[in-house]
Amino acid sequence: MKEILGDSVLILGYGREGKSTHQYLLEHYSDKKIGIADQREIKPIDSVAKLYAGKDYLKAVINYDVIVRSPGISLQLPELQAAINSGRKLTSATNIFFSECPGMIIGITGTKGKSTTSSLIAHILGKEYPDVRLVGNIGLPALDYLSGADKKTVFVAELSSHQLEDIHYSPHIAVILAIVPEHLDRYGDFSSYVKAKGQILRYQTPNDIVIFNPSHDIVAQLVSTNPAKKYRLSLKRRKDAFSFLDQGDIFIQKESNRPQFVLHRQEIPLLGEGNIENTLAAITVSHLLNVSLGEIREAIFEFRSLKHRLEFVGEYHGIRFYNDSLATVPEATIHALKALGDDVETLIAGGHDRGLDFSKLGEFLRKRKLRSLVLFPPTGEKIWQAMAKTIPKERLPQRYDVSSMEEAVRIAFQTTPSGKICLLSPASASFGLFRDYAEKGNQFKKYVKNLSSKD
Known part of the structure; x- marks a missing residue:
């Protein structure tokens, strides 16, 4: 069309x-x-x-x-x-890209993990296919990459809700990661946001493929009426899963065959449980497209985390700094804190208010032993209230309200003990004080390096 x-x-x-x-x-x-x-x-x-x-x-x-x-x-x-x-x-x-693309399109959506999953899929497929192009919401406009493409070209497209809400096509392979509330300032309610994400499936046929984790109820509901072939992934062993994690090892299982070992969990060079799921999705796509397990393993070993996604900035004065500025929803910040463990003693959070619910993050923070909570407006106050409402004052971390990244990093250097971690993970969008998550993350990295050289 x-x-x-x-x-x-x-x-x-x-x-x-x-x-x-x-x-x-x-x-x-x-x-x-x-x-x-x-x-x-x-x-x-x-x-x-x-x-x-x-x-x-x-x-x-x-x-x-x-x-x-x-x-x-x-x-x-x-x-x-x-x-x-x-x-x-x-x-x-x-829509123009889908209508004029001569090759195969693999589309990835979800609330968080899209960029990492898309990049990992493209990296693995590059072991087997000579022309793989990563495009879409990752910052690579798809129309810029159509030139010279043919039917053998494989496009890996990260697709946002904004790109999907009026889509007239579906990818041959659709990957749907977890969907949690985001962009409620635009959509008004969660159901409208979910509907926009679900558009990725609307035009799929029985000849197409959808890959998903059935433990995510909302995603499972979206997929339930879809005619495409369904391939499941799971963080625990299940009979109907194509790829799964079992006792620290990742396996694939084709129909009634015995599970095949792929790699050990600790061999994945990405932090956090969310990245295990992202890796399972990439393994599933790649093996369905005939990439060998050996090539999949090799590609995963080589892969490194993307900028602003649990990015290790460095260790200065004994303090380890991590930039997770793309954590624009509370669930992403929870994943980051779980991934880095109890060594996180300073959390920098807060930003633009999109009407999200911070109660789960507050409940999680109540169980942590943070020393310092550095907060940007306006959601910094909401995060604090969600955490502080049921915790004794003597157990509360020290609160610091800031309006610049330089101030936030200066406080982190002053209050974080040697041997511990300072994590930037906003649980909010970055608009207002910053242009976007990238500017917020880049400022964090700049001031960490600048201030580390000062006494």
Whole structure:
């Protein structure tokens, strides 16, 4: 199905994906009249028929045959709904990619673990396939990587809820990781967020594949009516699991055959139980695509954690520093604390408020022996209240409220004992004081290294 029909195309949102779409249209649809609309001011662009910038940018949508929506722009905006009702075609860079991709697409979604799982899948498949391309929400716009692809090209696509909510296609292989509340400021409620994630399955057929952990009830419900072939993974041994963890070892099991050993848990160079599940998903995809167990093992041994995901920054003055700035939901921070164990004595948390529930994190923190809790607004107060409501004052960690990363790191150096860990794991989005999680993590790493050289 062609996504670009008609004579005129409006690119709605001119960030990374919007710019990628613009370049792709210039190369492949040079006969179309192209417009660009963005709430921010945009410098003049020679190849664009018209620019629409500022608060009234959405008025442009009614003037174009096709509207290519960037993921950051809500599908529910009244102006977009009015354009759809008047016969305009609404699409996205993700839809264009799926419609024009000649090769196989493996799509990965879930709340956390998408980037690590996608990167590990691409790394393992590279042992067997000569042309594997990692694309999508990981920061690699898919349209930038279509050039030169053919039917033998394998695309590994990380897909966010924003990219999936209006998708018209499904990947041949869909991997769905755990889904927990996130982006509630955009979706309004958890069920709408889950529905957006579930769109990855909507167009699958009996010839396609879905990989999931049935212990995640929400994911299991999404998969239950899906016609695709189902491959299960599990953190414990079960008869219906294709890949599973049993007594510290990872196995695969094909139908009625005996389980085959893959590797020991401690050989996985990634921290935390969440990364065991990510590894199981990558093993399942790779072995279904005929990568040998030897090649899978070799690739896993080589793999290293990604930036901002339980990233070891270094040891300074005897203090180990870890950057987990991509932990934008409470569950991710819990996973990080479990992975690093009782040596964590300073936690830096808090950030943008998306309406998430911090009660589980508060309950978990009540059982820990933190020395210092360094908190960014506005969710820092919510995290503190969730933890402090049932714990005696004498057992509370020392609280520090901060408004800059330099201040947070300075406190960490002053209060964390030698031999212990300082962990940045916000349990919240980073907007407000920081542009995004990457800027927050990069500032953390910068100040750790800068302040370590000072007495």
